[in-house]
Amino acid sequence: MALRVALIAGEASGDQLGAGLMRALRRQRPDVEFEAIAGPKMRAVGCRSIGDIEELSVMGLSEVLQHLPRLFRLRRDLVDYLIEDRPDVVIGIDAPDFNLGLEKRIRKAGIPTVHYVSPTVWAWRAGRVKTVAEAADLLLCLFPFEPDCYRETGLKAVFAGNPLAAEITEPMDMVAARQQLGLPRDGQVVALLPGSRGSEIRRLGPVFLKTAVLLRERFPGLEFVVPMAGRKSEGEFASLKEWGALDFPIKMVRGQSRECMAAADVVLTASGTATMEAMLMERPSLVAYQVSPVTYALVKRLGLLKTRFVAMPNVLADEALMPEFLQGDATPERLAGSAAELLEDEGLQVDISRRMRRLASSLRTAGPDTAAEAILELAGGKQ
Template identity: 75%
Template sequence: MTLRVALIAGEASGDQLGADLMRAIKAQHPDVSFEAVAGPKMRAEGCREIGHIDELSVMGISEVVKHLPRLLRLRRDLVQYLIEDEPDVVIGIDAPDFNLGLEKRVRKAGIPTVHYVSPTVWAWRAGRVNTVAEAADLLLCLFPFEPDCYRGTGLKALFAGNPLAADIEGPMDQAVARKTLSLPVDGEVVAMLPGSRSGEVSRLGPLFLKTARALRAKRPDLSFVVPMAGEKAEAAFASLPEWRRMDFPVHMVRGKARESMAAADVVLAASGTATMEAMLLERPTVVSYQVSPLTHALVRGLKLIKTPWVAMPNVLAGQAMFPEHLQSEATPAKLAGSVDALLADPGRRTVMSQQCRDLADSLRAAGPATAARAILELAATRHSAQTPAS
C-alpha cells in the first residue's frame, strides 16, 4: 500500500530538513508519495506541490502583522484540504506559529501529525510544551536534551539528529584553510564574525574592530579575518568609521565563514549559528552580542530567557565552555582579554576543542533515518487501526 505523506515547510531551513526527511523515508519505504508546501530542495526529491514555501516565509513582527490575514486564510485552506485529502501523516516543519495550529486541527480530524523542530521551550515560553503536545503525536527534536522538556505531556518526543552537525563532519585542516584565504600559514589568526545581517554588522562591527585594535596592541603579529555573509553585510562593514580608520590589515572575505573559523586559532563570534559552526569545527570561541537597551530591558523584566547562556554550545555543555560577553559586558577590553587568554593558553584551547568534539559526536548520534523510522511507525499505527478485523 502506498504511504501518503504531507509536509508543510515554511522557510529555507525547513526545505532542507524536508528534503533530507523525504530521502530517508523513501530509503525505508520506497512505495511512498509526497505532497507538500515546499521549496526547491523538496521539489527535487519528488513531491506534488500544494503550496510554495515563499507563502510562509515572513520575517519580523511588522511583516507578520501585514500578512496575517493572508496567512490565516492559507492555513484554513490547507487544513480543509488535508482533512479532505486524508494523507497517512502530516508533518509540520518548524514555523511553529503557523504549523502548530494547522497540526492541531488536522489531528482532531484523526490524521496523525508530526512536528519537526522543537520550539525553544527550554529558553523561553516554557508553557508551549502543552501547545506542542496538543498539536502533534510525534515531535522530532534537533538537540538531545529537548525530549526531556516534554516529559509528562504524553507527547512522544525524539532526538532526530542535527542537520548542521551532519553537514559539518568535523574540523577542517587549518593550514589548507589559511592557504585558501591567503592568510599567513604561520603565526596566530583570529576570525571575527559580527553577524550575518547588516543590522548586526553595524551594531557589533565597531565593537569587534576595536577589540582587534586592542589585541593588536598586545600581539603586533596577530592576523585577522572577517567573513561577510553577503553583499549587504559587506557594505555595512566597509562603511564603518572604525574600518576606515584601520591602520593594520584585517582580511575581509565574502562568504567562507567556515574556512575562516578553521583557519583561526580563536574565533570571536556573535551569538547565533556561527557559534554552533565553530563548535562543530572544534575552534575555541569567544561569544558576544548586543541588542537595543529597550529589548534587553523587556527580556530581563519579563524574565523571558530561562537559560544562563545565550550560545547554544554552552547550553549543550551545561556550562560556559565558550566565554560570553553580552550587553554592557561586551566591551573591547573584556573581549580582547578573553581572546588573548585563549591565545596565551594552548592547553586550554586543546581542552575546549575536545569538549567541542564530544558535543559534536552527541549531535551526530541520530539523523534523518531515525526520524523516518519514527514517522513510519506512526503511520503504521493508523493503517492497523483502519484495517478491519478478520
Template identity: 50%
Template sequence: MAAPKIALVAGEMSGDLLGAALVTALRARLPAAHFYGVAGPRMQAAGVEAIASIEQLSVMGIAEVLPALPRILRLRRALIRRLSADRPDVVIGIDAPDFNLGVERRLREQGIRTVHVVSPTVWAWRAGRVKTIARAVERILCLFPFEPAFYAARGVSADYIGHPLADQLDASVTPAQARAGLGLPTDGPVVAVLPGSRGSELKYLAEPFARAAHLIAAQVPGVRFVTPLAKPALRAPMEAAIATHAAGLTWTLLDGQSREAMQAADAVLIASGTATLECLLLGRPMVVSYRGSPLTAWLLLKAGLLKTKYVSLPNLLADEAPVPELLQDDATPERLAAAVVELLAPGGARARQLAAFDRVRATLRCDAAARAAEVVAGLLGA
C-alpha cells in the first residue's frame, strides 16, 4: 500500500501522552506513514507534524472556555477544511470529545475514516451521546473493559485496548522510597489527603478532610499528613482549613507531585475523580469522598442523572465496593476518619482493597498503544 497519511487530534496533555505512544506503535507497523495534526510536545517528539498546537484546545472550566470559544471554533473550521482537502487515510481523535466528535462527524460524512480513542463516560451519564458517537466514528477504542459491551448493545463498533496509565504505573515503589524522594521522614504512618484539583472541590472538601485528619491524629500516634496541590491558588484555602480545623498536626503541602504523595502514603483520603485510578494502580488503599452543591448532588445521586452503581472508578472497575464511598451528607469527619483508620491496620479492609486492585491492574495492563495501533492498522489493511 502507498504510504498512509494519518491525522491525529489530541486536545489535552493526557491525550498528547497517549498520542505519542500510539504513533510510536503505528510507526513500527507502518514505517513510511506520515503523521500530522493537533499535537503536543510528546507527539511532536514522536514524529507528528503539528499543524496546530494542543495548547489551543487545553481549556478547562466554563469560565475559561467561554472567552476561548471563538478561537476554538475557528480552529475547528480550519481543521475540517484542511483535513477535507488532504483526505488522510484515517483521522484519529484522542479524547476531547466535545471538540473531536464534531470534527470526526463532518469528516466521516465526506467518506474519511475516523477513529476515536477514549470513550466519553456515556455509561455514567448523558447516554444519548452514543448516537453522536455512532455518526462520528467508525470505531471507538475504549480504556475500560466494560465499555465495549455497552457500545455493542447500541450498535457501535468498539474495541478494548486497556488503560495507558496501567502500562506506566505500578505498585513497586515503597512508601519509604517515596518519602525519601520527597524529603519526608521514612518512619511512622502517613496519610495522603487529596481534596481535589479545583477550587470548587476544596470549597466543599477541605474542611471535612481537615477535621477528619484531626480525628485520625487522635487515634493514630505519630501520624503525618501530606497534600499535593494541583496549582498555587489552592494553597491558601488548604492552609486556612488546616489552621482552623487541624492545628498542630504534622502536615506537608506539596506543589504538584500527586503520584509521589500517594506513593508515600499508607492510606489516601481522596476526592472522587480520575486520581482514584492512579491511586489504585499505585497500590495504595483509599477512602473516596464527594461533596458538592445541594443541587448538583441531588441531580447526580437522587434524580438519577448518574447511571452507575458506584461513583469511584476503583469500584466500577472491580464491580464491587472494596473502596468506601462517603458522599455528600455521609462525608462527615467522623465517618471519613473511621474509614481511614481502618485502612491503616493490616489485613481486613486494607487487604481486601489491595487484592481487588491487583485484579483490576492486571485487566487494565494490555499495552494500550500497541492494541490501538493494531486496530488502526487493520482498518488501513496493513
C-alpha cells in the first residue's frame, strides 16, 4: 500500500524545503503519494494540490492580524479535511503560527505529525518549545544546536541536516552565471533581492532601488540584477515609482535567484532564506529588514528578540558576517556606503567568502535523506 503524505507549506522558503523533502521521500519510497498546500517547486515534484501557498504567505504581527479570520477558516477547513482524509503522516513546513495549531488538532485525531523547521525559540518566544512538543510527534531541525532546546520536553527533535547546504554543495561559477543571465562577463554586479512577499517588496523595494541609484552614481559601470519569484512579484516591483524613475537599466529575471547571487560581486537581500543561500554561494552580502512600525514596536517593547543577529549566517558565525540594517537603519545611504566598501575591497570579498566556506561545510553533515528516514520511521515503515 502506498504511503500517503500531506504537506502544508506556508511561503516560498517552505516550498523549497518541501520539494527537497518530497524528492528524498520518493527516493526511499517510490510509491509515496503527496497532497499539499504547495508552491511551484513542490508541484513540480508531483503532488495533488489541496491549496496554494500564497493563501498562507503573510508577514509580520500586524499583517497577520488583518488576515486572522481568513486564516482561521482555512485552518479549520484543512483540519476537517485531513481528519477525514487520514493520510499516514501530516508535515507542517515552517509557518509555525499556522501549522502548529493545525498539527495539534491532527495529532489529537491520531494522525502522526511532523513539524519541519524549528521555530527560532533560541532567539525569541522560548516558551514555544512546549507548543511544538504538544503539536508534533517529530521535529526536524535545520541547525545542529536546535535539538538541545527541546531536550526537556520529551519531543523527538533531530538535526536532519540543512537542505540548502545539501543542495548547494559549492558556489556556481560567476562567469557561467553571468553568461546565463545575459550580464557582461567583466565589470561589477550587484544582486538585489527584496523578498518574495508583497509586503517585503513594498517596504524594501524602494530602499533597494534608491540604493542602486546611489551606487550607480559612485560606480558608473555597475550592473544590477533582481530576481523575482513570479509574475505577481514582478508586477509589485515594476509598479514601484522608484522603478519608473530609473535612468539606467536593472535586469529583472524570473526565479534564478542563485544564478543572480553567483553572478554578483555583492548581494543586497532581505532577511530570510536568501541569506543562507548567499552564504552557501559564498557571496559577500548585506541584509536589510523592515516590518510595520506596529510589529517592530511590539517586538522591542516586549523584549521578544533574544539574539544579537537576525540573519542566520550571522547567528551561526556569532559575528556580523553579513552586515545587518534593520528598520530605520535600512536607508539607501547606509546600504550604499556598506556595499561600496565591499565593491572597493577585493581582498575583503575574498576573506568573507573564505569564512562563509568554513561555515557552510559545518552544515553538510546530513541532508534531506536524514529527514526522510526519520519520517518513515515515524510512519512505521508502512509498506
